Amino acid sequence: MKRWLGKAETALGNHSDRLNAINIFPVADGDTGTNLYVTVRAAARAVSAGGDQPAHMDVGAVLATAGQAAMEEARGNSGTLLSVFLSAAAEPLAGHTRLTSTLLAAALNRAQIRAWSALSDPVPGTMLSVMEAAARASAAVDAGQNGDDSNHALGLALDAAVEAALAAVIHTEDQLAALTSAHVVDAGGVGMLLILDCLRSAILGEELQGELLDGLHGYDVSDPHIHTAMPDDDGVEVMCTISLSPLNAATLRQRLDEIGESVIMSQVGSGPDTEGNYRWRVHVHVPEGEPAVEIIRSLGEPANISISELALPRDPAADAVNSSGHER
Numbered sequence: 406m407k408r409w410l411g412k413a414e415t416a417l418g419n420h421s422d423r424l425n426a427i428n429i430f431p432v433a434d435g436d437t438g439t440n441l442y443v444t445v446r447a448a449a450r451a452v453s454a455g456g457d458q459p460a461h462m463d464v465g466a467v468l469a470t471a472g473q474a475a476m477e478e479a480r481g482n483s484g485t486l487l488s489v490f491l492s493a494a495a496e497p498l499a500g501h502t503r504l505t506s507t508l509l510a511a512a513l514n515r516a517q518i519r520a521w522s523a524l525s526d527p528v529p530g531t532m533l534s535v536m537e538a539a540a541r542a543s544a545a546v547d548a549g550q551n552g553d554d555s556n557h558a559l560g561l562a563l564d565a566a567v568e569a570a571l572a573a574v575i576h577t578e579d580q581l582a583a584l585t586s587a588h589v590v591d592a593g594g595v596g597m598l599l600i601l602d603c604l605r606s607a608i609l610g611e612e613l614q615g616e617l618l619d620g621l622h623g624y625d626v627s628d629p630h631i632h633t634a635m636p637d638d639d640g641v642e643v644m645c646t647i648s649l650s651p652l653n654a655a656t657l658r659q660r661l662d663e664i665g666e667s668v669i670m671s672q673v674g675s676g677p678d679t680e681g682n683y684r685w686r687v688h689v690h691v692p693e694g695e696p697a698v699e700i701i702r703s704l705g706e707p708a709n710i711s712i713s714e715l716a717l718p719r720d721p722a723a724d725a726v727n728s729s730g731h732e733r
Contacts, residue, residue: 406452406464406467406468406471407449407452407453407467408607409603409604409607409608410445410448410449410452410471411449411453411607412603412606412607412613413445413449413599413600413603413604414442414445414446414449416599416600416602416603416613417438417441417442417445417596417599417600418442418446420438420595420596420599421438421439421441421442422438423438423624424437424438424441424592424595424596425437425438425439425592426438426623427587427589427590427591427592427595427623427624428592428593429583429584429587429589429592430530430531430581430583430584430591430592431482431528431666431667431690436480436481437481437482437483437592437593437596438592438596439480440479440480440481440482440483440484441483441484441487441593441596441600443478443480443484444475444478444479444480444483444484444485444487444488445475445487445600447474447475447477447478447479448471448472448474448475448488448491449471450474451470451471451473451474451475452467452470452471462502463498463499463500463501463502464498464501464502464503464504465495465496465497465498465499465500465501466495466499467495468491468494468495468498469492469495469496469499471491471495472488472490472491472492472493472494472495473492473673473674475487475488475491475492476488476489476492476671476673476686477646477673477686477709479644479686479688481642481688482593482667482669482688483532483592483593483596485523485644485669485671485686485688486520486523486524486532486533486593486669487532487596487597487600488671488686489516489519489520489523489669489671490516490517490519490520490536490597491516492519492671492672492673493515493516493518493519493520494512494513494515494516495512496512496515497511497512497515498512504559504608505554505558505559506543506546506547506550506553506554506558506559506561506562507547507550507552507554509543509547509559509562509563509566510540510543510544510546510547510562513536513539513540513543513544513566514540514544516536516540517533517536517537517539517540519671520532520533520536521533521537523669523670523671524667524668524669525658525661525662525668525669525670526662526666526667526668528581529580529581530576530577530579530580530581530584530591530594531577531581531591531593531594532591532593532594532596532597534573534576534577534580534594535570535573535574535577535591535593535594535597535598535601536597537573538569538570538572538573539566539567539569539570539573539597539601540566541569542562542565542566542568542569542570543562543563543565543566545565546558546561546562546565547562550562559608560608560609563604563605563608563609564605566601566605567598567601567602567605567614567617570597570598570601570602571598571617573594574590574591574594574595574597574598574621575590575621577590577591577594578590578591578622587623588622588623589622589623589624590621590622590623590624595618595621595624598617598618599613602614602617639692639715640665640690640691640692640693640715641690641691641692641693641694641712641713641714641715642667642688642689642690642711642712642713642715643665643687643688643689643690643691643694643697643698643701643710643711643712644686644687644688644689644709644710644711644713645686645687645701645707645708645709645710645711646673646684646685646686646687646707646708646709647684647685647687647701647704647705647706647707647708648678648682648683648684648685648705648706649682649683649685649704649705650681650682650683651683653704653705654670654683654685656704657670657685657687657700657701657704658670660700661687661689661691661697661700664691664692664696664697664700665689665690665691665692665697666689666690666691667688667689667690668688668689669686669687669688669689670685670686670687670688671685671686672684672685672686673685673686682705687701687707690715694712698710698712
């Protein structure tokens with residue numbers, strides 16, 4: 406898990422500029438690469454901070470730590486969905502000290518279901534479709550292994566997951582009108598493909614498959630930033646963490662749906678507090694931030710509130726990475 410997240414941090418750093426360049430859905434703000442990088446960096450640092458752990462460390466516990474850290478520092482739609490993916494994938498792995506083909510299939514399936522359900526209005530042709538394709542492919546391979554828990558069986562499931570993810574990325578261009586018009590694949594989908602290939606690389610001890618990205622429409626270092634030719638998006642992105650009962654969480658989702666778009670709500674942590682409230686990470690795009698904040702405050706006391714202009718890159722000086730993956 407540590408190798409995986411470390412590789413993913415490096416890969417997303419190396420590719421953040423190209424991912425930003427083709428980022429036009431759901432908002433053409435050119436920050437998907439940066440958002441994914443910042444989010445996975447939080448996950449990687451959380452597990453590295455624990456130092457050297459014993460060989461019998463719980464795989465699910467390690468990934469849960471990563472997922473919670475990612476959730477707390479998630480950026481944008483893509484980063485929030487990635488943090489949901491990590492947190493959910495940890496659940497079937499709890500109590501296990503080793504990943505197998507069956508556990509991989511269960512983890513990927515739980516993760517894609519939770520990611521789809523986190524969005525109020527999930528859309529095919531995004532990283533959600535890539536997650537789903539990878540989960541279905543790994544499950545199909547595992548079903549044919551008759552319970553084989555060998556590393557070989559795991560490798561076959563990982564190969565299938567990455568291959569299916571690539572096919573899903575290519576298909577995104579046909580699923581969304583904005584991508585079809587711009588002749589590009591989905592940026593978040595490419596990011597998810599990279600993350601899955603990093604998982605394969607870390608587990609099998611093989612190099613990343615650089616050829617995966619060959620021929621993806623729009624994914625060429627000589628291309629300009631496609632999103633710069635798109636009209637600026639008005640409005641802001643509001644994010645926060647808040648403790649709510651399930652009923653209040655449902656109410657918040659409904660009220661945010663009424664005033665905004667790209668509503669994502671996902672639990673942070675595994676259980677309720679003494680008052681029966683769960684912690685939630687909230688994300689929404691709205692015309693103005695204050696009405697959304699007022700709605701949120703009417704139901705609880707939010708923490709870590711951030712309000713960012715959709716038409717501007719977020720924190721470019723702090724978060725930008727160059728083509729070598731090093732922070733400037």
